[in-house]
Amino acid sequence: MSGTVPNSPAGAPPRGPRETIFEIGSPESTCVTAPDLDVPDVDLAQVMGGAVRTAPPRLPHVTELEIMRHYAHLAEMNFGVDSGFYPLGSCTMKYNPRVNEDTCRLEGFTGLHPYQPAQTVQGALELMYGLAQALGEISGLPGVTLQPAAGAHGELTALMIFRAAHESAGDPRRKVVIPDTAHGTNPATVTMCGYETVTIPSDGNGLVDMDALRSVLDTDVAAFMLTNPNTLGLFDPNILRITDAVHEVGALAYCDGANLNAIMGISRPGDMGFDAMHINLHKTFSTPHGGGGPGAGPVCVTEALSRYLPGPVAVSFDDGTFGLDWPDASIGRVRSFHGNFGVLVRAYTYLRAIGASGVREAAEQAVLSANYLKARLNGVFDVPYDRGCMHEFVLSGARLKRETGVRTLDVAKRLLDHGFHPPTVYFPLLVEEALMIEPTETEPLSALDSFADALIAIVDEARSNPDLVRGAPYTTPVRRLDEARAARTPDLRWRPSSA
Amino acid sequence: MAHPNDRVYSEEHEWVVAEGDTAIIGISHFAQDQLGEVVYVDLPSVGDEVIAGETFGEIESVKSVSELYSPVSGEIVEVNEALGDSPETVNADPHGEGWMIKVKMEDASQVDGLMSAEEYDEFVAQG
Amino acid sequence: MLARVGVEAVDELFADVPEQVRFMGALGLPGPMSEVDLVRHLRDLSAANVPATQLVSFAGAGIYDHHVPSVVDHILRRPEFFTAYTPYQPEVSQGTLQAIYEYQTMICELTGMDASNASMYDGATAFVEAALMACRVLRRSSVVVAGTAHPEWLETLETYAASGLVEVRVEESHDGVCDPERMRALCDETTAALLVSSPNFFGNLEDLAGLGAVAREAGALFVVAANPIMLGVMAPPADFGADIVVGEGQPLGGSMSFGGPGLGFFACREAHIRQMPGRLVGRTVDADGNDAFVLTLSTREQHIRREKATSNICSNHALNALAAGAYLAAVGAEGMIGIARACVAKAHYLRDALLATGRFKAPWNHPFAHEFALVYEGDASQMHDEMLSRGYLAGVLLEAPDGRDLVLFAVTEKRTRSEIDAFVEEVASL
Known part of the structure; x- marks a missing residue:
């Protein structure tokens, strides 16, 4: 970059990376010490059969202040929903209400051991039971497991349930069909469940191509996995024909619930003919993404499939108490203990806060915000599948790239200089130079307008000074990274010699 | 850029230089350009069999994986081990130091069906 | 916003959702709650639990009650x-x-x-x-x-x-x-x-x-x-x-x-x-x-x-x-060794004391760290309930490979000698 190119509209000075925690402090620094030993000491080598450590692990030597400053600096290099608009398509980066963070930290929740007797965990079981009931109601699929730790884990759980149902009917099958707009987790899950993926192309409107679907449906197909609304943000108006066609060959229909935020309270996947779906509590139900997790991916299934759910599930008894039970034909456990309980508390808190009316209002506002933003950006970028969108929409930067050489990646990086987190880019795969934008219902109109203004300004920059955009970002803690170097010579841990 | 005419090309973007019954195989300049920065090449071992039209390995850029298809059938007699430490050679010199495997062909006439440089350039231009 | 989108009502945005799959009923969920009521409700649910952290707990079996700095x-x-x-x-x-x-x-x-x-x-x-x-x-x-x-x-x-x-x-x-x-x-x-x-x-x-x-x-x-x-x-x-x-x-x-x-x-x-x-x-x-x-x-x-x-x-x-x-930065190697050592020492102390009561038998004698299983000479489930009523979580009840009832005890650095002594005394008195 030439030094004369203006660096940024609003430039805070870059905050560089800092030393790792292993390089700060001093050998005598300590923070938290072990309690004084009030019982007779033991000879570790003797009681542990000789398998004792000879050299201590090389852990940091820091004081409490040094730890807090270290992590404060790391935090300042991060961008979260609280930092600014975060329109990541398919990720539903809505605001994470703070009351959730308080309720999930009540000691009556955090202090529970998973093997405590049922009479000491009635509140926890009631909460789980209530959350499962609510998710069953919203999905229209009454059998619910809260066990899965994430969306992908939920997908796998559902396919395992499908497998068990087919096998117990004496009809094992080999294939699972997915459309080309599917998230990568769908085919990866298919493999992990021992099935073979069959991918079908979308039709000219970005929807399921009924002919293509029918041509692959046969009695060897175990399931069809569909995200509805799909990853282009489109609700498939043929949905009943689709699930009918799937059921006609004895296959089951799976709804990837990544986009539930668009339709909750408005349309229920169970009513669309789906047999199972997963719900991302960290998307639709406001639990924080945590920089990658933990989330939770409950699975909802039809009454008929309920007997295959993984256990244990929270149940209510006639005397008003709650317990844990195993469905009679359960696939077994998909993880340890009772699910990501801390995440369940947050989601339950959110659902109780917004109530039935809030569920529907959230979806309506999310869809309105997406359509508004799409209207503001239509023409600035191309809209390859231009029909009414749901909670997200996909733009193409192909024309901009052709005309200016500026790619979608460059636009995304330049957005960082404007103070916005970029949308999801280069997905779905069938849109060239894709930008997938999901504003969510929690953003005010002013945020949507500023974001649209920023994208318009960046397109202008791309035309007048493409190198400026191609060199972005300038104001972030670090500049663009040498990702090829990271992959060619992996440096995955700190070593004293690499300091 | 025109591709060198001292070799033949497959529709899967591999090139072949035949020396007697030995085929030297790599990927074309066009292919490496499409991939972007190559970060890893997964190649088979000497002694493995390859079959024309089937995969013999994988090549990775930062955010993509592509399969490598053998244009010929036969036994692998040499593998370019240097690509393990410096996969970037595939970008820098795809038609030379970036070669991948040498195959002892069952039938040297297999290469006759492949494209000339001129035909390949045209094939690439048509997208 | 509606004007910019070109619709008169939000409902029009859902035109692609066929009538047959529109949800026309009322969701069977409670109504919205104010934050005051919400916090009260969650506190009530929380209070309906007796967390292990408020008991003298010897439960482990995969999840452990260590101090969190x-x-x-x-x-x-x-x-x-x-x-x-x-x-x-x-x-x-x-x-x-x-x-x-x-x-x-x-x-x-x-x-x-x-x-x-x-x-x-x-x-x-x-x-x-x-x-x-x-x-x-x-x-x-x-x-x-x-x-x-x-x-x-x-x-x-x-x-x-x-x-x-x-x-x-x-x-x-x-x-x-x-x-x-x-x-x-x-x-x-x-x-x-x-x-x-x-x-x-x-x-x-x-x-x-x-x-x-x-x-x-x-x-x-x-x-x-x-x-x-x-x-x-x-x-x-x-x-x-x-x-x-x-x-x-x-x-x-x-x-x-x-x-x-x-x-x-x-x-x-x-x-x-x-x-x-x-x-x-x-x-x-x-x-x-x-x-x-x-x-x-x-x-x-x-x-x-x-x-x-x-x-x-x-x-x-x-x-x-x-x-x-x-956590690992806060405790460092020294703290970690001290914590692990405390857990191991206290677990061995508890096991010896429980065996000395005569109410427990060792199913085996293998080297162990901070968790061990014993056979209770009596109704383990009744013992567990009784100790719970006295403020103790007496480990986790298991079935041994040979079908005998086992009690699995874990001891962390949080347990004090006086808690352990009192637990042993009470369990011996049953």
Whole structure:
């Protein structure tokens, strides 16, 4: 970059990376010490059969202040929903209400051991039971497991349930069909469940191509996995024909619930003919993404499939108490203990806060915000599948790239200089130079307008000074990274010699 | 850029230089350009069999994986081990130091069906 | 907004949703709540529980009541960490990325392995992923598993195995530890890995040297599940030839939280990193040549390799990994050794005292760390209930391999000598 190119509209000075925690402090620094030993000491080598450590692990030597400053600096290099608009398509980066963070930290929740007797965990079981009931109601699929730790884990759980149902009917099958707009987790899950993926192309409107679907449906197909609304943000108006066609060959229909935020309270996947779906509590139900997790991916299934759910599930008894039970034909456990309980508390808190009316209002506002933003950006970028969108929409930067050489990646990086987190880019795969934008219902109109203004300004920059955009970002803690170097010579841990 | 005419090309973007019954195989300049920065090449071992039209390995850029298809059938007699430490050679010199495997062909006439440089350039231009 | 979109009512935006699938009823959910009422309701639910942390608890069995230093939750409450998504835009995610890089380093230090991933859901799923990874590395189809591993991990493995991806052979005829010879008898040319937990579910330490030799002989990978706190004083599994080390990381700064979210840690040797599941953070440089961190080796993962990915996992337990890193930084090596030593000493103290009451018998006498099982001479369930009413969580009730009732006791550094003495006195008086 030439030094004369203006660096940024609003430039805070870059905050560089800092030393790792292993390089700060001093050998005598300590923070938290072990309690004084009030019982007779033991000879570790003797009681542990000789398998004792000879050299201590090389852990940091820091004081409490040094730890807090270290992590404060790391935090300042991060961008979260609280930092600014975060329109990541398919990720539903809505605001994470703070009351959730308080309720999930009540000691009556955090202090529970998973093997405590049922009479000491009635509140926890009631909460789980209530959350499962609510998710069953919203999905229209009454059998619910809260066990899965994430969306992908939920997908796998559902396919395992499908497998068990087919096998117990004496009809094992080999294939699972997915459309080309599917998230990568769908085919990866298919493999992990021992099935073979069959991918079908979308039709000219970005929807399921009924002919293509029918041509692959046969009695060897175990399931069809569909995200509805799909990853282009489109609700498939043929949905009943689709699930009918799937059921006609004895296959089951799976709804990837990544986009539930668009339709909750408005349309229920169970009513669309789906047999199972997963719900991302960290998307639709406001639990924080945590920089990658933990989330939770409950699975909802039809009454008929309920007997295959993984256990244990929270149940209510006639005397008003709650317990844990195993469905009679359960696939077994998909993880340890009772699910990501801390995440369940947050989601339950959110659902109780917004109530039935809030569920529907959230979806309506999310869809309105997406359509508004799409209207503001239509023409600035191309809209390859231009029909009414749901909670997200996909733009193409192909024309901009052709005309200016500026790619979608460059636009995304330049957005960082404007103070916005970029949308999801280069997905779905069938849109060239894709930008997938999901504003969510929690953003005010002013945020949507500023974001649209920023994208318009960046397109202008791309035309007048493409190198400026191609060199972005300038104001972030670090500049663009040498990702090829990271992959060619992996440096995955700190070593004293690499300091 | 025109591709060198001292070799033949497959529709899967591999090139072949035949020396007697030995085929030297790599990927074309066009292919490496499409991939972007190559970060890893997964190649088979000497002694493995390859079959024309089937995969013999994988090549990775930062955010993509592509399969490598053998244009010929036969036994692998040499593998370019240097690509393990410096996969970037595939970008820098795809038609030379970036070669991948040498195959002892069952039938040297297999290469006759492949494209000339001129035909390949045209094939690439048509997208 | 409606005008700009060109519609008169929000309902028009849902034109693609066919009438037949419109939900016209009222959702069977309660109405919205004010924050005051909401907090009261959640407090009521919370109060309907008796948390182990308010009892004198000896419950372990996979989730442990260790002290969580204050700094940990203060770090977790930074919204820049918890409201961020996966660090796909490294320029504005250096905090998450560097924290994970540091976490990966600490896991390598504890386990002795070359590389750690950014974490998995929990110990059980990390255990399963290790079995699947071993099958990929060796292109083999079965695993031999010690029946002394956590029963829920074994159940999880069996559930995944029903998909036909891996054949699971469990050595179930143990007497508190697994016998390398019996494990050897289950191995054949299809065996991709030996999976062993040490300390095992019963708290006992396995013969890792002997089991590692069996794995090597079978040409299989050696997968060891470890307790991260005990790794402060135990020889790292790498010393016994482990190829993959996994475990439940909850003891590292995680609350018990009814068992979740946990932290599946997962580490392996460098030779196998391209077959590893999950995210990895690496260090590189930015355009100005400064050090910077980024998700790397992503071609292993589902968003790129799709049906050929090493796993379908698309997340990690980043916040739990952040907590683990902060925890390990706060206690340091010295603190960790002190904590592990305290747990081991107190567990041995409790066991000796319980045996001295004559009300308990030892089902076996293997070396153990901070957890042990005893047979109660009487109705264990009644004892457990009675002690609960007196403010004690008297371990976890189990069934021994021979059908006898066992009580599994875990002791952490939080238990004091006076609590232990009082517990022993009361239980002896029943």
